[in-house]
Amino acid sequence: MAQSFSAPRKRAASPRFRIDLMPYLFILPAVVIYVIFNLGPVLASFFLSFFRWDLLSPTTEFIGFKHYNFILNDDRFWNALSHNFIFLGLAVVIPVSMGLFLAVFIYEIRKGRVFFRAALFLPAIFSGVVIAYVWKWIYHPFAGVLNPTLELVGLGAFTQSWLGNPKIALYSTFIAYTWASFGYSMVIFLAGLQDISTDIFDAARVDGANFRQKLFYITIPCLYDVFTFVITLRIFTAMGVFGVIYILTGGGPFYASDVIDIYVFRMIGNYEMGWATAAATVNTVVVVFLSTGFIKYREWRSWSS
């Protein structure tokens, strides 16, 4: 690569250890803020999980895996983590396939593409807080809209306490999460579809392929890398879900919808920094393992086939 901005030639004669500082100066401000307020705390969280410390006293004492021992023997930790996994299992199927189908429908029409894309993406622009309160009111026992609607259409038998029933609460929060996240999958799939050469679809039409054949033999294989990205995004959001559940149920009733980030937040609130950082570290390992493992698997599969 030609470097037009490297130092002028006459400087080459000056001492060899003279280095060009400009590239570093351009990066410096970003590095400083990023390291102090993002990367530093992440690394500190990992190291401090092996120490006894709290928010206010600076004294620390190395205690090895003691915090991990507590976390890994805490039923509530596994309870919370298992809920993240339920979320993840549902999230890679439901919002992703909704997004795929809606993107395909939008791609198939001629007029109104921009309108439908914009309207269907709308819930995704809101804060988790707004989403949670919208659904809190939808689920509200008597001022809500869900139970009266069910009665109106003759499904009165299904009315229930959507956030108060421990068997259902987690799934009720998942519906709110889905409402706010299928739009992301949709716009990404749509952009991926628009990158596919129209020649392929034209050829398929000439050969008389129907909608289902086009979907399974052209669209989905062509969107291989897009799928990888969309699902990886779901891994991060499902393992890091917080605001929606925090407001809808607070993790309750009786921890029935507890997730890792709420567990960690509760630990921090109780000044149990050791347990909080240990739990966060375990969660980080799980997330990094899942996401990089998934991406590597997808790369390997596309390479080997």
Added chain:
Amino acid sequence: MEFLNRSARRRLQGAPFYILLIFATVITLVPIIWVFASALKSNKEIRENPLALPGEWRFQNYLDAWFGASFDAYFFNSIFITVTSVALVLILSSLAAYSFAKMRFRGNQLLFFIFLFGMAFPLSAKLGPLLSLMYELNLANSRFGLILVYVAGSLPFAILMLRAFFQGFPQELEDSAALDGCSRFQFYLRILLPLSKPSLMALGIFVFMGTWNEFFQALLLINEDSKRTLPLGLTAFQDEYFTDFALSFAGINITAVPVIIVYIMFQRNLIEGITVGSLK
């Protein structure tokens, strides 16, 4: 269908897709419309018939909600924090991305990897020490502190996106600028930034939305009512007025409307920011 001409048949073929899309759009938007309608009703109307449209439009609910909490402070905080954060992210990330994309220096790859590293972690991975650090630096419970945290959180994605974009710039552009005696900083300021306006716009809107909506870190770091951002203020408001249905609905809308307005104005830029960043 022989009596139909070609174009009419084409149009009919799309009909099932339109029906499905209209159905999906209605289901998606009904919750929002319902919240807006309910905010105009009286408590009695909501309790007795939650599904009905408002009998008489009570805009008074919005005024009551606005003055029922420090929404003016929440608005000011959200605008101040978000605008400052977006400006800082754009300046810092474009400087760094220019260096990463166009300059050769020792440690280029390594430093870039260190930034990428930050995107692999869930948010909770830094919260404990972050809280401790912010108390240590006297930046807890401070708008300025929250700005620094938001900027640090957005930088990895912003640098990744702009670096990919800057790499697409032809080398000749820099060469001819250099021949005209243009320094690297002048090139950045006078040529690179103006030519990158659409990308900076897309990135800016994307970061704006993320920052405006952020809740988890604000909840952790801010505990004074006068310093709350809108999402945080809404939770306080809802806790206080949970039994006053109409005011609760109005409060949700007060928080949602600015986002909807920004979305209507910059919808294309936002979606471009999401998809361009993801498909590269």
